[in-house]
Amino acid sequence: MRSAHRVDQVRAAEVRLLAALPDGALMARAASGLATAIIDFLGGARGRRIVLLVGSGDNGGDALFAGALLARRGAGVTAVLLSPDAHPAGLAALHRAGGTSCPAADFSARGTVDLVVDGIVGIGGRPGLRPDAVALLAELEGVPVVAVDVPSGVGVDSGELAGAHVTADLTVTFGTHKPCHLIDPAAAHCGVVTLVDIGLDLPTADVGALGTTDVSRLLPVPSHHSHKYTRGVVGLRTGGGYPGAGLLSTAGASSGLAGMVRYVGPDGLTDQVRAAHPEVVAGGGRVNAWVVGCGSGDEAGRELDEALADGVPVVVDADALVHVRPGMPRLILTPHAGELARMLDVERDEIESRPLHWVREAAAHFDAVVLLKGRRTLIARPGSSSAPGPHVWVNTTGTPWLATAGAGDVLAGLIGSIVASGDQVGLGLHDAAALGAWLHGAAATLASGGGPITAGDVAAAIGDAVRRVVTG
Numbered sequence: 001m002r003s004a005h006r007v008d009q010v011r012a013a014e015v016r017l018l019a020a021l022p023d024g025a026l027m028a029r030a031a032s033g034l035a036t037a038i039i040d041f042l043g044g045a046r047g048r049r050i051v052l053l054v055g056s057g058d059n060g061g062d063a064l065f066a067g068a069l070l071a072r073r074g075a076g077v078t079a080v081l082l083s084p085d086a087h088p089a090g091l092a093a094l095h096r097a098g099g100t101s102c103p104a105a106d107f108s109a110r111g112t113v114d115l116v117v118d119g120i121v122g123i124g125g126r127p128g129l130r131p132d133a134v135a136l137l138a139e140l141e142g143v144p145v146v147a148v149d150v151p152s153g154v155g156v157d158s159g160e161l162a163g164a165h166v167t168a169d170l171t172v173t174f175g176t177h178k179p180c181h182l183i184d185p186a187a188a189h190c191g192v193v194t195l196v197d198i199g200l201d202l203p204t205a206d207v208g209a210l211g212t213t214d215v216s217r218l219l220p221v222p223s224h225h226s227h228k229y230t231r232g233v234v235g236l237r238t239g240g241g242y243p244g245a246g247l248l249s250t251a252g253a254s255s256g257l258a259g260m261v262r263y264v265g266p267d268g269l270t271d272q273v274r275a276a277h278p279e280v281v282a283g284g285g286r287v288n289a290w291v292v293g294c295g296s297g298d299e300a301g302r303e304l305d306e307a308l309a310d311g312v313p314v315v316v317d318a319d320a321l322v323h324v325r326p327g328m329p330r331l332i333l334t335p336h337a338g339e340l341a342r343m344l345d346v347e348r349d350e351i352e353s354r355p356l357h358w359v360r361e362a363a364a365h366f367d368a369v370v371l372l373k374g375r376r377t378l379i380a381r382p383g384s385s386s387a388p389g390p391h392v393w394v395n396t397t398g399t400p401w402l403a404t405a406g407a408g409d410v411l412a413g414l415i416g417s418i419v420a421s422g423d424q425v426g427l428g429l430h431d432a433a434a435l436g437a438w439l440h441g442a443a444a445t446l447a448s449g450g451g452p453i454t455a456g457d458v459a460a461a462i463g464d465a466v467r468r469v470v471t472g
């Protein structure tokens with residue numbers, strides 16, 4: 001799991017560690033990790049021309065000490081100082097190693113620069129950049145950027161952008177990830193993120209991203225004693241308005257993760273579902289989870305009520321989302337930004353620029369698991385939940401090709417099947433939704449192989465994605 005800690009959590013851990021270490025030891029660890037990552041990135045140091053952008057704090061100190069290490073390895077290093085208070089020990093170390101420095105006002109790039117190191121601000125920075133930093137970045141446009149800890153200017157805890165900021169090719173962070181590394185829109189400006197362990201002892205994070213090992217640990221798999229009912233039954237009430245969505249949600253649910261799939265819908269569509277998926281049982285009956293709303297049109301409200309009457313968890317997608325009210329129990333809501341905007345009566349742009357904020361608001365307001373779809377899908381647990389583990393999962397699997405019609409229907413069906421299969425082994429709805437998002441993205445990447453895909457291709461690749469996780 002990748003954990004993302006807030007700045008106050010990092011600060012508290014830093015204080016404890018600083019008290020136990022000699023002066024400068026922590027920054028030396030950070031700088032050494034940073035220099036190593038830069039050498040990896042450049043394929044060596046000798047003969048490279050590196051410009052450090054250095055602010056007034058310890059973020060600039062990291063850049064200066066790393067610059068000193070790079071200068072000793074033969075790089076030509078120039079520190080451009082955005083403040084007269086740049087880290088004195090770091091600056092002295094850079095000069096001793098043969099590096100040079102100048103105030104920002106005197107800098108001119110002249111000639112080839114191989115790399116910019118962004119040490120303007122780190123976790124002590126306010127969002128946005130000052131005009132001197134903006135001017136320097138404009139002069140160095142086109143040069144690869146390595147950000148120290150975070151791309152300067154982004155909202156570290158919120159993942160939001162407010163004004164100018166650095167866009168990095170590589171971000172080298174220390175001790176733990178911060179929310180901006182995982183959550184859009186900031187995450188899209190971090191490039192590749194490398195974590196340097198500096199020995200911080202941290203509490204459980206608010207935000208986390210599942211890795212393959214977590215998925216393997218959490219995903220319910222059958223034992224020799226399992227039968228189709230103990231493996232869970234998922235029911236779908238979908239497709240009443242748009243038949244394709246009924247078929248695709250059923251395809252997502254029919255990946256074999258649950259023991260049985262039931263489909264309840266219009267007669268003509270039921271025949272098509274059975275023709276495409278002969279193993280699906282037509283009609284209602286006992287289920288462990290329902291999926292409603294995909295292509296349901298005007299039937300969505302009725303379908304949601306009927307599903308709720310069974311008292312089992314319900315995955316609520318698309319047309320059914322507008323019928324959700326606070327107090328409805330055990331729901332997983334799966335909106336995209338436009339749908340969440342309607343549910344919360346805010347503008348879509350507002351949701352897209354502050355997804356972490358709004359997914360939490362929605363989870364608190366509806367007291368439900370809320371999965372907000374996007375490049376980095378966010379899954380927040382209900383406001384009243386006190387379960388251990390992160391409050392928000394961020395999904396990092398997938399491919400841009402996954403932005404295709406019907407992919408959301410497949411996801412809703414897939415999540416329903418995981419909820420049903422997890423029912424008897426105590427898998428929580430929050431984790432089930434995160435597993436669904438992870439497998440959906442992994443299946444899309446497998447199906448795509450770098451090329452275009454349809455929603456049906458994604459559904460067809462779920463089994464392979466599961467197989468790779470389970471068999472290692």
Ligand SMILES: NC(=O)C1=CN([C@@H]2O[C@H](COP(=O)(O)OP(=O)(O)OC[C@H]3O[C@@H](n4cnc5c(N)ncnc54)[C@H](OP(=O)(O)O)[C@@H]3O)[C@@H](O)[C@H]2O)[C@@H](O)CC1
Pocket residue numbers: 010011014026027030055056057058059060062083120121122123124125126127128129130148149150153174175198200
């Ligand atoms: N935590 C850890 O475990 C470790 C942390 N380490 C490192 O320390 C970094 C944190 O250092 P930090 O606390 O000195 O803060 P940092 O971000 O460098 O500068 C803040 C100063 O910048 C200014 N300023 C503010 N906003 C601004 C803006 N938008 N644009 C321009 N300037 C702005 C403001 O000063 P002002 O100019 O307003 O006087 C403020 O005081 C951390 O990210 C990591 O790299 C590692 O060395 C080891 C382990």
Ligand SMILES: [K+]
Pocket residue numbers: 059118119120121122147148149150151152
């Ligand atoms: K930075």
